[in-house]
Amino acid sequence: MTRTMPATPARPAAAAAGPLDLARVRxxxxxxxxxxxxxxxxxxxxxxxxxxxxxxLRALDDYYRHKNSNVHRAVHDLAERATTAxxxxxxxxxxxxxxxxxxxVFTRGTTESINLVAYSHLLPLLQPGDEILLTGMEHHSNxxxxxxxxxxxxxxxxxxxxxxxxxxxxxxxxRMLGERTRLAAFNHVSxxxxxxxxxAAMVREAHARxxxxxVDGAQAIAHLAVDVRAxxxxxxxxxxxxxxxxxxxxxxxxxxxxxxxxxxxQGGGDMIRTVSFEGSTWNDVxxxxxxxTPDIAGAIGFxxxxxxxxxxxxxxxxxxxHALLAEGTARLEQIPGLRLIGTAAEKxxxxxxxxxxxxxxxxGTILDQEGVAVRTGHHCTMPLMQRFAVPxxxxxxxxxYNGSDDLQQLERALHKVRRLFG
Ligand code: PMP
Numbered sequence: 001m002t003r004t005m006p007a008t009p010a011r012p013a014a015a016a017a018g019p020l021d022l023a024r025v026r027x028x029x030x031x032x033x034x035x036x037x038x039x040x041x042x043x044x045x046x047x048x049x050x051x052x053x054x055x056x057l058r059a060l061d062d063y064y065r066h067k068n069s070n071v072h073r074a075v076h077d078l079a080e081r082a083t084t085a086x087x088x089x090x091x092x093x094x095x096x097x098x099x100x101x102x103x104x105v106f107t108r109g110t111t112e113s114i115n116l117v118a119y120s121h122l123l124p125l126l127q128p129g130d131e132i133l134l135t136g137m138e139h140h141s142n143x144x145x146x147x148x149x150x151x152x153x154x155x156x157x158x159x160x161x162x163x164x165x166x167x168x169x170x171x172x173x174x175r176m177l178g179e180r181t182r183l184a185a186f187n188h189v190s191x192x193x194x195x196x197x198x199x200a201a202m203v204r205e206a207h208a209r210x211x212x213x214x215v216d217g218a219q220a221i222a223h224l225a226v227d228v229r230a231x232x233x234x235x236x237x238x239x240x241x242x243x244x245x246x247x248x249x250x251x252x253x254x255x256x257x258x259x260x261x262x263x264x265x266q267g268g269g270d271m272i273r274t275v276s277f278e279g280s281t282w283n284d285v286x287x288x289x290x291x292x293t294p295d296i297a298g299a300i301g302f303x304x305x306x307x308x309x310x311x312x313x314x315x316x317x318x319x320x321x322h323a324l325l326a327e328g329t330a331r332l333e334q335i336p337g338l339r340l341i342g343t344a345a346e347k348x349x350x351x352x353x354x355x356x357x358x359x360x361x362x363x364g365t366i367l368d369q370e371g372v373a374v375r376t377g378h379h380c381t382m383p384l385m386q387r388f389a390v391p392x393x394x395x396x397x398x399x400x401y402n403g404s405d406d407l408q409q410l411e412r413a414l415h416k417v418r419r420l421f422g
Contacts, residue, residue, distance in 0.1 A: 020312065025401050026403075029054075069081070093302060102259070106249070106290055109218075110238055112250065117237075118145035120265040131158050135168050137162050141380065170201075177209050178209075184212075194348045203232055236252070236254075312400055338414065351397070367410070371409065376392055
């Protein structure tokens with residue numbers, strides 16, 4: 001089997017200086033000009049998935065027009081182009097996260113990344129009575145995989161409490177790191193509350209007790225600078241589609257020593273070194289975990305998306321979104337009968353709320369009529385909804401292309417909800 005490595009790793013685009021040019025940013029996202037319900041779109045459902053810039057669309061198109069072939073398997077020109085682009089994407093993603101290329105496993109996204117760790121890393125180590133420590137604000141994809149493996153071994157999943165502001169009760173979490181804890185798993189940014197967790201301190205605390213840590217970075221990588229080496233985290237999971245890239249693709253960062261020790265979790269082509277009917281041997285990491293033909297375009301699109309983020313600059317994106325979060329919070333606080341859920345001191349651009357006059361589903365329907373795209377429901381965090389004693393929330397979530405006009409459109413639509421239901 002040939003494995004063509006790119007001669008030179010893809011270089012991150014230089015970050016531009018100065019404030020964000022919103023008109024220019026918006027011009028790069030063609031879908032934002034799409035009329036919805038006959039009017040202007042205010043897209044505020046970015047925590048579910050973000051829109052894609054021209055550069056990502058072009059990278060996907062270019063791949064299928066000029067490079068499409070299978071990777072790693074042939075010596076012809078197109079196979080070489082596809083492999084170079086695909087492995088170049090691995091270099092790009094590794095550089096973005098501060099990892100080595102061997103530590104980046106391509107997956108279908110955060111969910112698959114966490115499942116991989118659950119089955120390949122944790123399951124063989126678990127003993128009856130062992131614990132997996134979570135927080136009360138985890139997404140179902142950072143709860144259910146652990147429950148599945150725990151059930152097989154008589155282990156259990158425990159979760160640390162969340163305060164009324166939607167922050168982790170850090171002291172309680174720390175006390176729950178115990179003799180039986182085999183892994184601590186927590187999100188970097190809560191998708192329902194926007195809370196930014198103190199992940200560096202959490203990793204330190206876990207490591208001080210010899211416990212590995214997994215961070216769910218689904219809501220972080222498009223908004224905060226992430227350096228897995230500086231965090232010293234064992235596993236970091238992320239998705240392309242929440243960071244301006246295509247759906248169905250993502251990555252797992254894992255320390256090399258973990259990947260070396262882990263058994264493959266899916267068998268098939270490309271993950272093997274040799275196969276005979278008596279037995280098989282495994283390819284090097286990370287390929288040992290990548291059975292079958294991968295989502296080649298997904299990798300290339302994800303790398304283009306990270307280039308886009310880098311070109312805008314995470315600091316600039318963060319400042320822009322933070323200013324909008326402050327403005328949005330102030331606007332929503334003025335609306336009678338509206339209650340924000342999640343008011344942490346450290347917050348990313350997520351505004352979750354309930355209204356006393358209408359169910360979140362009805363609020364969402366009226367907002368949609370006004371061209372405002374938000375998410376309503378439990379956001380795959382049912383335990384958190386129980387914690388706040390609400391069936392669901394309305395969630396407006398921000399991205400680089402949002403502006404004050406989107407927040408004003410949201411505010412006007414919420415006043416309409418009050419007129420109709422209040
Ligand atoms: N974790 C968090 C915090 C999320 O917000 C999401 C997506 N809503 C996931 C995990 C799962 O991501 P994906 O569906 O891309 O696998």
